[in-house]
Amino acid sequence: MTGILPRQAIAAMIEEGAIEAPPVEPDQLQPASLDLRLGPTAYRIRASFLPRAGEPIAGKLSRVTLHEIDLTRGAVLETGCVYLVPLMERLALPADVAAATNPKSSTGRLDVFTRVIADGVGGFDTAPAGYAGGLALEVSPRTFPVLVRAGSRLSQIRFRRGEARLSDEALSAIHRETPLAAPEARIDNGLNLTIDLSPGRGPIGYRAKRHTALIDVDRRDALRMDEFWDPLPATDGSLILDPDEFYILMSREAVSIPPETAAEMVPFDPLVGEFRVHYAGFFDPGFGWGAASRAVLEVRSREVPFILEHGQVVARLAYERMAEMPDTLYGAALSSNYQAQTLKLSKHFMAA
Secondary structure, X not given: OOEEOOHHHHHHHHHHOOEEOOOOOHHHEEOOEEEEOEOOEEEEEOOOOOOOOOOOHHHHHHHHEEEEEEOOOOEEEOOOOEEEEEEEEEEEOOOXXXXXXXXXXXXXXXXXXXXXXXXXXXXXXXXXXXXXXXXXXXXXXXXXXXXXXXXXXXXXXXXXXXXXXXXXXXXXXXXXXXXXXXXXXXXXXXXXXXXXXXXXXXXXXXXXXXXXXXXXXXXXXXXXXXXXXXXXXXXXXXXXXXXXXXXXXXEEEEEOOOOOEEEEEEOOXXXXXXXXXXXXXXXXXXXXXXXXXXXXXXXXXXXXXXXXXXXXXXXXXXEEEEOOOOOOOOOOOOOOOOOOOOOOXXXXXXXX
């Protein structure tokens, strides 16, 4: 069947050799995605790049590398630098299966910019149907220096067979049976999400501090929130985004991903404002289903200050059909960090 492949199908691909890797850890497998692991070596590079058609990553990497970094015992990746890290996982995809990648939610909430490149593929975060070859992760910490090591997981991969995206008509039909958003669902080329800057509610978000200590990406509940973030008090329902500052905000809507679907946050129309609203983008089946969960948004203004207003449309979810029902849902018997979330920082920070 066409659609997004579920956890059990990904496990079968590993058994069959379509995904080649050292032994996969059970918690790498999510309901509709697989966590990818950093390999033992990182390369500090002069600039980002894409390989030419048919060109292996290694061919261009040798021309842009400044130095190699051993990750076997851990190393710090500095802000403002660009790194490339070959991943442990390789692909030998069936002829009818393609793949897409995205940062993990925790990666996006740390303002660590990541994207995957593949041998001979002239686009980021994609591997075409039938692709066979390696994967490498471009990593660029924007706000916080991060400590990573071989095996750290900063990105995830999803596999699809054929056309999976649901039309607005199909999405509306699902919404009538299982509400996709509350208090209302704005369906227009996907599910539109608005920003929650409610007057009288606080904090409405967080702004990242500069010149902080480093963050170990593999340690949970280890850091004091106030050493890295400034809470944003509620005002009159608006917020001025300062250029080059990083914000954590949330949607006004509680979002639900029914078990027969998955979703991805896609770029919103750039004509609506000078800001970027997300870094991470996969929503697994079961997210928010029966457990009201807001979408947390990683926001950065571009070149000029920009005023956000409460209720302004800022993001869009594209829903996709699952090829078959996953055998495990997000939040069910999994260590799901963000089920039933409201405004929430990454898993690295202790609860206030």
